[in-house]
Structure formats: C-alpha cells, structure tokens
Amino acid sequence: MNGENNSNDDSEIGSWKKKLIWSWILTIPIALIMLSERLFGFELIEMPYSVIVMLVLGFPVLFIFGYDTIKSGLRGFFTFYFNMDSLIALGTIVAYITGFLSLFDFIADYSGVAAMIMAFFTTGKYVEAKARGRASAEIMKLLQLGAKSSIVIRNGKEIEIPIDEVVVGDVMVVKPGDKISTDGVVVKGESSVDESMVTGESLPVDKKKNSLVIGATINQDGILYVKATKIGKDTFLAHIIDLVEEAQGSKIPIQKLADKITSVFVPSIIILSILAFLNWLIIFRDLSRAIGVAVSVLVIACPCALGLATPTALMVGSGMGAKRGILVRKGEAIQTMKEIKTVVFDKTGTITKGKPEVTDIYSKIKEDKLLEIAASLEKLSLHPIAHAIVVKANLKKYRKVTGFSVVRGKGVIGKIGSKEIAIGNRALMNDRKIKYSDFNSQIETFENSGKTVMIVSEDKKVIGVIAVADAVKDDSVEAIQRLNSLGYRTVMLTGDNERTARAIASQVGIKEVIANVLPEDKAKKVEELQKEGFVAFIGDGINDAPALKQSNVGIAMGTGTDIAIEAGDIVLAKGSLLGVVQSINLSKATFRKIKQNLFWAFAYNIVAIPLAVFGLLHPVIAEIAMALSSISVVTNANLLRRARVD
Amino acid sequence: MKKLKISIEGMHCASCASNVEKSVSKVSGVKSCSVSLMLKKGNIECEDKINIEDIKKAVAKTGYKVVKVE
CATH class of the missing domain: 2.70.150.10 (Calcium-transporting ATPase, cytoplasmic transduction domain A)
Structure with a gap:
C-alpha cells in the first residue's frame, strides 16, 4: 500500500546523483582554473578570460542542475517561509554576481566559488539522502510488507486478484x-x-x-x-503501520529547543550575514572580503543537522524495535524511559499466559453437579476464568439462569430455578455474608500453589470450590530476573487474592505484590507508586487501560485487547516480557544517540558560525563543513544499530 | 475532531518540515500538525468540517505538494 514511498526515495537519491555528476563535470575545470596558480605555478587561463569561462561553466551548475534549490530558496524571500535552500541560493547568487562585477574591476571574483558551493551542496544532499534512506530501511520494509495480490476461490475456481479486490x-x-x-x-x-x-x-x-x-x-x-x-485498514499490519507512523510524527521533548531554533534559524542567519557584510564593509572598508564573509556565513549555517538529529535516531531506533516486535507509539516514551525506577506488572495475560485451566475441584456435592451449576452461570461471563470453567464442564445443555449479573473484580451472581447462586472470590462471599470457613484450609492450599480459587455458593451456602491455574509465560522468569539485576523495583499489581498472587510472584522473582486490587483502582495504585519515582506499567486487559495511561511509560501486550493497545506508549507485538527489557535498552540507546546528535549539531553551529562571521573560513570550506555536519548526524544515527538491546 | 494523514512531496530539509508545520497549523480548524521529514508525511488533527483544499494550499504556499490525503 505504500509502495510509492520507496520509489519516491529512490527518485530523490537518483535525481541528486544526476545533478551531482553534471555539477562536478563542470565544476572540476572551474576548480582547476581557480587553483592553477597554486597547483601548477602558472595560470591556466589568464584574466579576464578565466572569469568569463567560470561564469559560463558555472551558469548551468547553478541555474540548471541547481535550479530546484535556487527556485525553492528564492521562493522563501517572497513567502517568508525560508528554508536552507534560501541560504544556499542567496550565497551562490551573490557569489556568482561578483564574477560580472569583477570584469569591471570592482572586486574579487567569487563566481567559481559559487559553482563549487553548489556542487558540494548537491554532493552533501546526495550522501545525506542515501543515509536517510538507510535510516528508514526497516520501517520502509514494514510499510511495504503487505501482499500485492491474492489467490482466492471464486465460483469454485482459483483466481489471482489484486489485494484491493479481496x-x-x-x-x-x-x-x-x-x-x-x-x-x-x-x-x-x-x-x-x-x-x-x-x-x-x-x-x-x-x-x-x-x-x-x-x-x-x-x-x-x-x-x-x-x-x-x-481487510485494508482493519488488518493487524495496517494497525502496526499506523502506530509506527504515529511515532515518527510525535515529538520528543528534548527536540523542542532544536525545533524552535530551526524555525527561526534561516531568517536569523540571513540577518547575521548582512550584519557581517556591513561590518567588514564599514569597519574594514573591504568590499571583496565582506562579500566572501557574508557568503561563508550563509553557507556554513546548517539547520539540517539540528533538525535531523532526533528524527533520524528515532527512525533507526523504531526500526530496530519493529524488527523485534516492539512498536514505539509515542516518541516521548524514549526520553521518559531512562527515568523509570519501578516496573509494575499486571498478572493475568501479562506475566501468565492468560489462558487459565481448571486444575482442581473440591466439593461437598457431586463434581459434575457443581460444574454444571458453575458453568451455566459462567457461560454468560466473558472473563478468562469463566471460560476455563465452561471448557472444563464441557456441557451439552446449560441450566437456565435468571437475574444474572457480573460483580466487577469479584465474581458473578444469578438464579437457577429458585436457587440463588454466587460464584466468585472471598470478597464476593464476604459482601453477601456467606461463610466459607469449612473450605478455608483447602482454599489456602490451592492459593499457596498459585491457583485462583472460585467459591461456588447456593442459597448462601458454599457447595464447593474450583481451582484455576494460569501458567506463567516461558520467558517471564528470565525477563523479571534481568529487570531485577538491572536494579528496577518490580511490582505485581493484580485483582487476584494475596496468596495466589504471592505464589506466582515468587515463581517469577517479583518481591512486591499488591493484591486484591479492583480494576478501577489499578490506576490509583500506580499513582501511589509514582510518588516514589517514575513507573512503567505493563498490562494487556481492558481494565489495564487507565493504569497504562496513568503510568509514565505504558507498555501494552500486543496480544491483548485493542483498548489496552490504544492506551500504551509502547506495544509488544509478541506479548513476551523480554520485550520489556528490550524496550528499556532500546529506548536508552536511542535517547543517548539523540543527545549525542543534538550535542554535535549545536556544537557545530556554535563553533562554525562565529568562525565564518570573523572571516576565518573560506566559503568553499564553509560549505564542505556544512555538508559534513548533516551527513555526520545521519551517519551517527545509523550507528545506533550497533547498540546491544537484546 | 478527526485525524488526517497527508503525504508531502518535495521536502528535503528540516526547515522544510518545520515550515509546513507552521503553515498548516495556521489553517482555521487545524488543531495540531506534525510533519515527519523521514516519512514525508504529516499528521493533522483538525475539526470534522475542514476544507482539504485549504490544507493543500497551506502546504503549497511553503513550496511543497500534497500528493495523498488519507
């Protein structure tokens, strides 16, 4: 669906390449003429013919191969939307005009310099476009992953049709x-x-x-x-692509200053260059020098390094993530991640597989009878535990249930015939004043081995208990061990009872457990933990959404509900907790890269611009430095791939 | 409130992207606009009754072209 993206990129690189080759074919002779006295000890062509030759050779470099740049740059002077082309256009045109003026013996000739600046600029853009292409390689691959056609059966025949027609x-x-x-x-x-x-x-x-x-x-x-x-926009892949694109558009706080500077950068540089010009003209009374300095200032200033610092690193980082099934939705999470002190996990579906199975039944009546009653009610509930009971009972016919209702976080109630049935945890029994002391020791035994126990009561009397176990995911133990050894405080937050929760927690190595939390209170508990430092919350269910939002970084299991995914800052497509460790490593590495890039981009401009203003840089050297600065930022972003995140 | 995704052609530097953001943000009805130079795309949050042509014009004013609206 995004096939045009790639060709677009290729055509951008291709067009820069063509311009670059032609520019140099014409610029190399210009350079030889300019430098001949220094290189060979004699002038290749004598004045003023050399100037005329350079003006003739330089014309196509600027106005044919550099046409797009000049046009886009000059437009800024009419619309006041300046971009970096404005700097190059102004710099090269001013330099080119000196060629004509020099024929009348006014000033030094910079027309050759104009062509060289344009040639180096084109070269820089070509290299930068290529490096940017490399930076976005993984993401582009993801965007183009969708199938183009499909073989379907229509009227009993296999036919191949374009994907849009499926x-x-x-x-x-x-x-x-x-x-x-x-x-x-x-x-x-x-x-x-x-x-x-x-x-x-x-x-x-x-x-x-x-x-x-x-x-x-x-x-x-x-x-x-x-x-x-x-099909189309509703598919899993389309959702992933949406998430990734959203992240690329989202702003990271650290970039804000750079963005602000970028937006006023070009006009400020134009003013600065005029001031530098006037300074050299009025104080030093040297028009030639003044023009040289003004051109240097124009071409050395580089908003690109500043503007590219964050997006390129973010692009490489999210590409590395996507390859591992880690989808960064909010760029901000990358910056926040390094502040995280506490990692809070939901239990069911996050640490455990979320597919509970009935393991034990303890009953005062016949087991089948108990399951029949329980399954008839649970059939009407959507909870995973309810599902486990229904599967275990495997009934052909269910009993008729009236007055059914779900007590959130506690259980279900309803009537079978005239009998009042309640199935749920201790809280439900306590609410309804049902005594379960006869079953207590049995319940505790089940809970101590990490099972969740549903108490079944009929007319306010307990008739049996059903124990449900939800196996821990294969790599939960390793993931939590690694988080512990990295020094994070790991906490389990669950609606389940204390004993079951503790049993699971000790299986995976979590020391702190907050149990018996009602769904609506999860976010509140996260808020309390936030008083002691930044919190990352990892969850998968609908009831985790508020907690995901409340936390500083919400990591949603991609295997969970859409609502949870919507609420997460980072989504783990695979649903493995090792993704949490990888997300943390990746975020930290990406953020380090962003900081490095911004540092170099700022440092470059802070050092280079004054050098140009004080006339210490030749315009051609200034242009080369500018091209190198933006190339180095993009190349440095590409080096992020070497970071260890697994 | 709705979200629009536009694909933009012709941007090649960071100030280009920031110009498009500034210009589109000024269109009445647009709540926010963020442009990714890397993806050549802009995410726009705007009122339901927005005139797409206004957005296209705002982009054109800065020298670039909207090639696709989603």
Missing part, C-alpha cells in the same frame, strides 16, 4: 512459501507460519483449522485455505 469472507489459497494476503482464519489445511516480520517471534507458529493468521506473514510448508476476516 473481500471479507473470501477463501484464499496460500501455498507453501507464499505470503498470506490478509488477516483471516484457517478453514482447511495445516502448516506452520513465519510471523517474525510482524510479531518478532522467530519460531514459526503452527496453524490448523480455526487458527487465526495474520496478513503479510509467510506460510512455510503446507497449503492453507484461509477465510479473510479483515
């Missing part, structure tokens, strides 16, 4: 090695799919009937028949 419900035939064209569900076939390009997960994922597949991922070994469920 509609929801089409069955696509995906052969081994082919790209799955859009998001869908497998209706037939078995295979493994390489999802690394979108989730960063390096191992292929097995797919069979009813598995969900992501558009733009690559089918490995078997044929898959996939029914398209989402």
Whole structure:
C-alpha cells in the first residue's frame, strides 16, 4: 500500500546523483582554473578570460542542475517561509554576481566559488539522502510488507486478484512459501507460519483449522485455505503501520529547543550575514572580503543537522524495535524511559499466559453437579476464568439462569430455578455474608500453589470450590530476573487474592505484590507508586487501560485487547516480557544517540558560525563543513544499530 | 475532531518540515500538525468540517505538494 514511498526515495537519491555528476563535470575545470596558480605555478587561463569561462561553466551548475534549490530558496524571500535552500541560493547568487562585477574591476571574483558551493551542496544532499534512506530501511520494509495480490476461490475456481479486490469472507489459497494476503482464519489445511516480520517471534507458529493468521506473514510448508476476516485498514499490519507512523510524527521533548531554533534559524542567519557584510564593509572598508564573509556565513549555517538529529535516531531506533516486535507509539516514551525506577506488572495475560485451566475441584456435592451449576452461570461471563470453567464442564445443555449479573473484580451472581447462586472470590462471599470457613484450609492450599480459587455458593451456602491455574509465560522468569539485576523495583499489581498472587510472584522473582486490587483502582495504585519515582506499567486487559495511561511509560501486550493497545506508549507485538527489557535498552540507546546528535549539531553551529562571521573560513570550506555536519548526524544515527538491546 | 494523514512531496530539509508545520497549523480548524521529514508525511488533527483544499494550499504556499490525503 505504500509502495510509492520507496520509489519516491529512490527518485530523490537518483535525481541528486544526476545533478551531482553534471555539477562536478563542470565544476572540476572551474576548480582547476581557480587553483592553477597554486597547483601548477602558472595560470591556466589568464584574466579576464578565466572569469568569463567560470561564469559560463558555472551558469548551468547553478541555474540548471541547481535550479530546484535556487527556485525553492528564492521562493522563501517572497513567502517568508525560508528554508536552507534560501541560504544556499542567496550565497551562490551573490557569489556568482561578483564574477560580472569583477570584469569591471570592482572586486574579487567569487563566481567559481559559487559553482563549487553548489556542487558540494548537491554532493552533501546526495550522501545525506542515501543515509536517510538507510535510516528508514526497516520501517520502509514494514510499510511495504503487505501482499500485492491474492489467490482466492471464486465460483469454485482459483483466481489471482489484486489485494484491493479481496473481500471479507473470501477463501484464499496460500501455498507453501507464499505470503498470506490478509488477516483471516484457517478453514482447511495445516502448516506452520513465519510471523517474525510482524510479531518478532522467530519460531514459526503452527496453524490448523480455526487458527487465526495474520496478513503479510509467510506460510512455510503446507497449503492453507484461509477465510479473510479483515481487510485494508482493519488488518493487524495496517494497525502496526499506523502506530509506527504515529511515532515518527510525535515529538520528543528534548527536540523542542532544536525545533524552535530551526524555525527561526534561516531568517536569523540571513540577518547575521548582512550584519557581517556591513561590518567588514564599514569597519574594514573591504568590499571583496565582506562579500566572501557574508557568503561563508550563509553557507556554513546548517539547520539540517539540528533538525535531523532526533528524527533520524528515532527512525533507526523504531526500526530496530519493529524488527523485534516492539512498536514505539509515542516518541516521548524514549526520553521518559531512562527515568523509570519501578516496573509494575499486571498478572493475568501479562506475566501468565492468560489462558487459565481448571486444575482442581473440591466439593461437598457431586463434581459434575457443581460444574454444571458453575458453568451455566459462567457461560454468560466473558472473563478468562469463566471460560476455563465452561471448557472444563464441557456441557451439552446449560441450566437456565435468571437475574444474572457480573460483580466487577469479584465474581458473578444469578438464579437457577429458585436457587440463588454466587460464584466468585472471598470478597464476593464476604459482601453477601456467606461463610466459607469449612473450605478455608483447602482454599489456602490451592492459593499457596498459585491457583485462583472460585467459591461456588447456593442459597448462601458454599457447595464447593474450583481451582484455576494460569501458567506463567516461558520467558517471564528470565525477563523479571534481568529487570531485577538491572536494579528496577518490580511490582505485581493484580485483582487476584494475596496468596495466589504471592505464589506466582515468587515463581517469577517479583518481591512486591499488591493484591486484591479492583480494576478501577489499578490506576490509583500506580499513582501511589509514582510518588516514589517514575513507573512503567505493563498490562494487556481492558481494565489495564487507565493504569497504562496513568503510568509514565505504558507498555501494552500486543496480544491483548485493542483498548489496552490504544492506551500504551509502547506495544509488544509478541506479548513476551523480554520485550520489556528490550524496550528499556532500546529506548536508552536511542535517547543517548539523540543527545549525542543534538550535542554535535549545536556544537557545530556554535563553533562554525562565529568562525565564518570573523572571516576565518573560506566559503568553499564553509560549505564542505556544512555538508559534513548533516551527513555526520545521519551517519551517527545509523550507528545506533550497533547498540546491544537484546 | 478527526485525524488526517497527508503525504508531502518535495521536502528535503528540516526547515522544510518545520515550515509546513507552521503553515498548516495556521489553517482555521487545524488543531495540531506534525510533519515527519523521514516519512514525508504529516499528521493533522483538525475539526470534522475542514476544507482539504485549504490544507493543500497551506502546504503549497511553503513550496511543497500534497500528493495523498488519507
């Protein structure tokens, strides 16, 4: 969908290249003429013919190959929207005119200098455009990841159609090695799919009937028949692209000063150059020198290094992230990350897999009977624990439930026949004044092994308990260990009870547990923790959204709900906690790079501009220095790739 | 309030991007505008009843061209 981006970039580089080659073909003779006396000890062409030759050779360099720059630069003087072309245009035209004036013996001839400035400027732009292209390589690859066409079954025949013509419900035939064209569900076939390009997960994922597949991922070994469920803007890839583009447009606080300077930079430099000119003219009474100095000031000033410092580093950084399934949505998170002291985790779906299973049942009535009652109510709830109970019961027919309601963070209530049923945690039982002391020791045993216990009551009497366990994700332990050893305070924040929470926490190495937190209070707890330092919150559920927003850096699991993803500053497509460690390392490395770049860009301008004002730099040297400064900033950003983030 | 994404052609330096931001921000109905030189794209937050032509004109005034509006 963004195919034109790349060609655009290539054409930009290509056009600079063409201009650069022609400019130098004409500029090299000019340089030889200018330097001949110094190089060979005699003048190649004598005055005033040399000036005429340089004016003739220089004309196309400035006004044909440099036409775009001159035009765009001069426009600034009419619209007052100056850009860096304005500086180059003014500098080269002034220098070129001295050529004519010198024929009448007024002043020194800078016409050759004009051509050289333009040639070096073009060269600099070419190198910079190439380096910028390299900086955005990963992101551009992501933007162009989408399939261009798809094989679908229409009227019983396999036909290949452009991706735009695929509609929801089409069955696509995906052969081994082919790209799955859009998001869908497998209706037939078995295979493994390489999802690394979108989730960063390096191992292929097995797919069979009813598995969900992501558009733009690559089918490995078997044929898959996939029914398209989402197309165009609704696909996972389209969402990822939106997130990434949003980040590139977002501003990082540290860039603000540089942006402010950039916006007034060019007019300020024009004024400064006029002042320098007047200074040399009036005080030193040297018109030739005054023109040389004014041109030097114009061409040495470089708003580009300042303006490129942050976006190029951000681009490289987010590209490195995207490759690992880390999507930075808000650029600001990169700056905030280094201040983080506390990392707070949600439990279910974040530390654990979020797919609880019923492991134990302890009941005073028959187990089947208990499950039947429980499942009939839980069928009506959307909670993952409810789902586990329904799966375990595996009923063909459910009992009729009336007056059903969900008590948020506590459980569910309803009536089966005339009997009042309540299923939930201790808080629900306490609220309803139901005694569970007979079951207490059993409940505690389950909880001590990290299981969540649902108490089932009928007419205010407990009839049994169901224990549900949610396995810890494979790499949660490693991730939290690494965070601990990096010196972060790790905290678990969960709606689950203290005992279960502690059991899971000790399994993964988290020391602090805040349990029994109602969904609406999660953000408040984060706020309390923020009093002791910046907090990163990692979560995946709808109820985590306020906490993600409240925290200084919200990291959402991409495997979770859209609402959580919307609220996160960083999204982990893979859903592994190692992504948290990587996000922290990546943010810190990127921010260091941004600081370095801004430092050099400021330092360059602060040193170079005064040198030019005091007449210490020849205009050509000034131009070379300018080109090098912006190239070095972009190249330095590209060096970010060497940082260790894994 | 709605969000617009525009693709811009012709920008090649940081002051170009900052000019576009300044000019588009002045269009009535535009709440905010941020331009990425790297992606050659601008994100605009504006009122629902915005005239796209006004935005295109604002970009053209600074010397660049809107090639796509999403």
